[in-house]
Amino acid sequence: MENKRKFHIDGEKIRDLDGFFREVARHLFPDIPDRDYNFDGLDDMLGGGFGTPENGCVLFWDNHHLSRACLGYEETVRVLERRLNRSHLSARNEIMKQIRTAKRHDGPTIFDEIIEIFERHKPVDDNSYSVELRLR
The missing domain is CATH 3.30.370.10 (Barstar-like)
Incomplete structure (x- = not known):
């Protein structure tokens, strides 16, 4: 170092x-x-x-x-919602699932x-x- x-x-x-x-x-x-x-x-x-x-x-x-x-989770939801608005239709279900998980304060x-x-x-x-x- x-x-x-x-x-x-x-x-x-x-x-x-x-x-x-x-x-x-x-x-x-x-x-x-x-x-x-x-x-x-x-x-x-x-x-x-x-x-x-x-x-x-x-x-x-x-x-x-x-x-x-x-x-943390509040910012995670905000970022995922922004990503959802920009995403291709094929990715939306997965992003919505991640949003629901983050709203439960679960997941990364x-x-x-x-x-x-x-x-x-x-x-x-x-x-x-x-x-x-x-x-x-």
């Missing part, structure tokens, strides 16, 4: 999913124009080639407990999905472009 760049995002600045994307982009991808970020885009950017340091980095998520609350939250994406990019052996997430 000593030769890897270190970045900090602050959970106090993250109130919703868009705020999370803005905070991460501000630190990890400052040269990418502000746009409508999404999970697929985050996954691609963490994979490298978009500004992620070639030898990997460590991202400290300070006050993550505040973000966990803001990115937006926070959980973010953690899962970062888990896919954690360092493995000599993996350049890896991003190690540390919750603090």
Whole structure:
């Protein structure tokens, strides 16, 4: 970790999913124009080639407990409803099922999905472009 760049995002600045994307982009991808970020885009950017340091980095998520609350079931329902409005007809039944599950406070939250994406990019052996997430 000593030769890897270190970045900090602050959970106090993250109130919703868009705020999370803005905070991460501000630190990890400052040269990418502000746009409508999404999970697929985050996954691609963490994979490298978009500004992620070639030898990997460590991202400290300070006050993550505040973000966990803001990115919980209420935000999950909001994001899923927005996704439903943009989705193809073939995906709507699955999204509606996810909305019902989130409204019951069951299943993964937006926070959980973010953690899962970062888990896919954690360092493995000599993996350049890896991003190690540390919750603090």
